[in-house]
Amino acid sequence: MYPVSEAFLQAVQGNTRKYYWTGKITTAGGVEYPFDQEDIVKGSGYITAQCCGNSEIELGAVYAAEMGISLFLDIDRYTLEDAEVELSYHLRLASGAYETVPMGIFEVSEANRSVHVLELKAYDRMLRFDRAFNGFETIGTAYGMMALCSTACGVELAQTQAEIEALPNGSELLSIYPENDIETYRDVLYFTAQVLGGFFCINRAGKLEFRQYGETPVMEILQKHRFSSSFSDFVTRYTAVSSTNLRTQTSEYYALEEDDGLTMNLGVNPLLQFGLEETRAELCRNILTALSAVNYVPFDSDTIGNPALDLGDVLTFSGGQADAQQITCVTSFTVKIGGRQSLKCVGKNPRLSQAKSKNDKNISGLLNQIEAGKIGIHTFANASEYSIGETDVRIISIEFASKEENHVQFFGQVVVDVEAQAVEKSTQASGTVVIPFPSPGSGAAGNAGTEDGSSGMEAEAGDAEDGAAGEETTDISVDVSLPVTWTEDGKAVCYVTFELNNAEILLHHPVETWHSGKHILSLYYPIENIVPNITNTFNVYLRMEDGSGSVGIGDCIASISGQAMAAAAAWDGRIDIEETVGLFSVGGGLQGKSVTDVIAVETMELVQKSYSDTLTAKPKIGAFCRPVTLPVSGDSE
Incomplete structure (x- = not known):
């Protein structure tokens, strides 16, 4: 119960009572429209609230209270969007004074206007939690x-x-x-x-x-x-x-x-x-x-x-x-303004x-209902380190399948340790240098002109010190311009490429520019129109210019999530093989870039599998005046 005085409780249970209602409308712009009992259309106002349904006691109820009222007010209804209405009840006590009981604050949801009457329907702030x-x-x-x-x-x-x-x-x-x-x-x-x-x-x-x-x-x-x-x-x-x-x-x-x-x-x-x-x-x-x-x-x-x-x-x-x-x-009540109260x-x-x-x-x-609308998720975390250079390096590869045609979302986060190329910069530094220069005829210069050398030799030590202290100098300003060269950290550019089912996604190529140090690369891409019941592959590639980078073990995490996704994508029998050959030269004139060699084996076992191959004979290239021996090795785990 709202805290009221004992005199109020006695007056409210009396055989007769004298009371009146007042209120105030406050628009979103702060304009206030007060009203009293005479402005309320008789029998139109009500407040209803409940904490349970219509049949049984409930725990956790979050019902909103409703208020309705009709007023003889000339207010533009279009200004009442998001306006608030406050109502108050005033009861006369035995002493003749009036005690006020606030009846709540309500936010206008509907405002209808007739020729002379403004009809309002409002609810309390519980509706704000519907976000x-x-x-x-x-x-x-x-x-x-x-x-x-x-x-x-x-x-x-x-x-x-x-x-x-x-x-x-x-x-x-x-x-x-x-x-x-x-x-x-x-x-x-x-x-x-x-x-x-x-x-x-x-x-x-x-x-x-x-x-x-x-x-x-x-x-x-x-x-x-x-x-x-x-x-x-x-x-x-x-x-x-x-x-x-x-x-x-x-x-x-x-x-x-x-x-x-x-x-x-x-x-x-x-x-x-x-x-x-x-x-x-x-x-x-x-x-x-x-x-x-x-x-x-x-x-x-x-x-x-x-x-x-x-x-x-x-x-x-x-x-x-x-x-x-x-x-x-009291699990519900309805208060009629100027009428009865239903409990x-x-x-x-x-x-x-x-x-x-x-x-x-x-x-x-x-x-089953929960499972039908459940969001499935496929996750990825790198188990090996990646070195990022001028060529594309695949850092994320996720296979997924869907039970029905829908759309999924890709999210990824990569920690990249960047080492940007140093940049040498130079400029011309200009300034003024002040040089102190002894004045002619003072100090040591005057002693140098004495013809009697013996008298100079016989001078006391104290006189010599006084002479040195008494020298006069003249400041000469010299304008100097010198070349200055220094080296500072440059900026490395990281390019991201998305690939779905071996087809490069051309419409979206994220690019980041970084100084040296560790950086977080956040990735997102919506994948539309997934074909059901087949295995899809989503790859992410990185390359860098004006620098290099590395991704440590576990520094790359990613996921693909969506409704009706299969629990696991079955292996379709495909084996992807890539080869790496170190930089080599042919006759000192031709050079080739390195090629990556990786043999991936996917199993359902939680063990590591290794693979290695050895060539017994070294391949040679002829027709270049002399044979060239190529170093070849292969080892994958």
Whole structure:
């Protein structure tokens, strides 16, 4: 329940009350249009919200609240795209003062205009989480998952990290792997709320709030406060949970000691698929502990209304056919502006659950559905080093097959250690040099002119020092221009060539320019119109100019992924042989480039195979004035 004063609770249950509604429309541009009770078309406004479906209690609910209203306002409906509407309820207390209760913030989805009336339909910020989830591998606590969704969708969190970690499973690490059926951030919230044993909703301040089902009543609704009501003759309670484990292809069952109630089926929760078996069991039992608080009598009632009531509030009813000893919960409500408030609690009869199996292990149909849309992937990692030079070197080769005609995607990442050719550069350096030059007739120059050499010899040492210190100099500036030459690191150019089924792809040739050092080369190519049921080969070649490069073992990783891909491509009996012959000369005049020789053997065995060949006779080339002996060797592993 929204926190209100005791005077409010007394006034809202009185035989008569005085109240009014106000609101404000704020456009995306920041323009505000306030309105009051007189601007609202009578009987047009409503707010409806729910945390469960129409038949049973749910865990992980992420329902959006809806608001509709008609206003006597002259506002251009085209300016209301992405506008927000805030509503407030004002109740007069016994003291004569009015207490205000905010009723929520809603974002306009439809705006219709008639001659005098503007009709609005809006939803709360839960719809923001309908954005596509990136699907990346994610590991974190429940609060981390909430913060991820909050940041990506622009909705603040109502609770702190400490508050979430204090909940059941709140401090446990949860994992999301790419193999899941999560499509939106709203799905992430759904599975996170399941793990925490509750549901998510948007509170009155527009923030994402997690709530649990409780056992403590917040208020009592008397018979005189109800226009109509209907109560079930059973109590909905849960004593077990079941969760599907895809790894073991079973539905695991966890129950209390006295298992005579309903079973909550958690389905295939991606956050409960990984980790130790003990950890999974502990998570499910914590969920069961939180769920065991559900002990509610389903009901449906029209009341005089208390706008402070929220989803998940526990109530008691007394008078008439109500049982004052039992509790119930608000799983949905509808507030009419200026009218009644409808409250509802859903639930199933535990006695009817005995007719169905609680531990259904036959999930083959579910698995078949997952398998039909499963993304297949073929990966590659180099097991040998590559030296990149002026000729094309194949660094990636992936064989794949598809069961049906579709398209796949190639991704690759290569770490290349580049050594660029040094570049010599020169220029002309100019500047001014200052040279100090002694002035004529001073210091040593004056002593040199003394005719009496003996008197100079008899001079005291102190006089000589004074003479040296007293010399005068003149600075002379000289313009100097000198040639300067230096060597610096150059730039190597790397060319990428894609090849599909021995046919070069001409439309796309990535090029990178690098200085010396290690660099990451990221590659991508979409492959369209794959012919089904045949083996396809995708190759990637590298060559470099103005330098050389090397790719170490394991520094090249790549994959091809797509739907309906075969688990493995069968060997079609083809053997590819390449030969390498070192650089040689013929008669000192003709030269030939090196040729690569590689014999590849593909088997299904996890062992290394080696092959070698030896020529007993050395081949010779004639007709060049004299025979030329060629060195030949072959060895492949």
